[in-house]
Amino acid sequence: xxxxSACWGEVAVGYSQDCMNSITPLAxxxxxxxxxxxxEAAETLDRYLEVVFEIYERLRADQxxxxxxxxxxxxxxxxxxxxxxxxxxxxxxVTV
Numbered sequence: 260x261x262x263x264s265a266c267w268g269e270v271a272v273g274y275s276q277d278c279m280n281s282i283t284p285l286a287x288x289x290x291x292x293x294x295x296x297x298x299e300a301a302e303t304l305d306r307y308l309e310v311v312f313e314i315y316e317r318l319r320a321d322q323x324x325x326x327x328x329x330x331x332x333x334x335x336x337x338x339x340x341x342x343x344x345x346x347x348x349x350x351x352x353v354t355v
Contacts (some may be wrong), residue, residue: 285300286292292300318325 319327
């Protein structure tokens with residue numbers, strides 16, 4: 260089982276177990292991809308998630324780095340994203 264397929268169960272809130280067994284998440288998101296492309300996408304996603312998990316483990320092992328990480332995440336979570344052209348840009352707002 261890949262990390263991506265293991266995580267799918269956490270993400271798929273509201274989907275029945277039968278539904279999750281009958282479709283792959285990437286095929287549902289990208290129905291026009293071939294089987295080969297879906298396999299490549301799954302492998303790429305799995306590699307990405309492995310790297311993210313390694314970074315997280317390294318941060319957790321270093322208390323100072325983890326405290327800095329938590330501070331950064333807290334600051335980022337206060338930002339509000341607004342589409343370009345909305346006309347206003349309040350304090351702590353990022354335009355995407």
